[in-house]
Amino acid sequence: DIQMTQSPSSLSASVGDRVTITCQASQDITRYLNWYQQKPGKAPKLLIYDASSLDTGVPSRFSGSRSGTDFTFTISSMQPEDFATYYCQQYGNLPLTFGGGTKVDIK
Amino acid sequence: QLQLQESGPGLMKPAETLSLTCTVSGGAVRSTTYYWGWIRQPPGKGLEWIGSIYYDGSTYYSPSLKSRLTMSVDTSKNQFSLRMRSVTAADTAVYYCTRQTLRWGSERWGQGTLITVSS
Numbered sequence: 001d002i003q004m005t006q007s008p009s010s011l012s013a014s015v016g017d018r019v020t021i022t023c024q025a026s027q028d029i030t031r032y033l034n035w036y037q038q039k040p041g042k043a044p045k046l047l048i049y050d051a052s053s054l055d056t057g058v059p060s061r062f063s064g065s066r067s068g069t070d071f072t073f074t075i076s077s078m079q080p081e082d083f084a085t086y087y088c089q090q091y092g093n094l095p096l097t098f099g100g101g102t103k104v105d106i107k
Numbered sequence: 108q109l110q111l112q113e114s115g116p117g118l119m120k121p122a123e124t125l126s127l128t129c130t131v132s133g134g135a136v137r138s139t140t141y142y143w144g145w146i147r148q149p150p151g152k153g154l155e156w157i158g159s160i161y162y163d164g165s166t167y168y169s170p171s172l173k174s175r176l177t178m179s180v181d182t183s184k185n186q187f188s189l190r191m192r193s194v195t196a197a198d199t200a201v202y203y204c205t206r207q208t209l210r211w212g213s214e215r216w217g218q219g220t221l222i223t224v225s226s
Binding site: 001 | 156
């Protein structure tokens with residue numbers, strides 16, 4: 001199975017901050033990575049697919065990039081509604097696997 | 108607007124068989140452009156892919172769960188289902204049904220159903 005190492009596991013930020021989360025794949029998955037946002041008690045929401053493509057209706061302050069097996073998720077300017085937990089998920093190979101999650105809370 | 112709704116027993120005893128059904132509305136499970144998947148999340152923990160099914164019945168299972176799983180699709184009822192045998196406390200989780208793109212992105216989710224396994 002492909003292991004996804006996501007960091008940090010948690011971070012604190014203020015409204016307006018730039019936030020960056022990384023995921024490292026244990027082997028090459030090309031660009032086959034999704035990013036999700038999950039709020040407490042709710043189902044996850046797909047934000048980014050193919051490492052850098054925004055899903056329909058997702059604000060442009062969210063972005064993703066790839067360098068080899070390292071993937072970066074960025075929120076350019078935190079908004080109050082962005083405090084949540086974020087997960088990466090690879091689909092380079094089955095089984096689909098997720099990173100451990102990053103909880104972003106208010107500083 | 109596509110909606111997915113899970114239904115299941117809620118509370119189970121160890122060694123029982125879990126049966127979950129996802130009812131799809133606002134879209135057809137008989138679609139060539141989507142998979143239909145199950146993902147679970149133990150309380151306070153991360154996400155785990157269980158498996159996915161295509162409208163023609165092709166299945167893709169997590170190797171760690173494969174020996175206990177059966178997934179099926181009923182296009183006449185616009186539903187897909189999951190059966191997991193011999194559950195233990197480790198199977199306690201919120202179970203989500205999802206619509207997945209052919210790129211395996213879960214772009215629509217049900218609200219989730221909590222399954223608790225306890226003696």
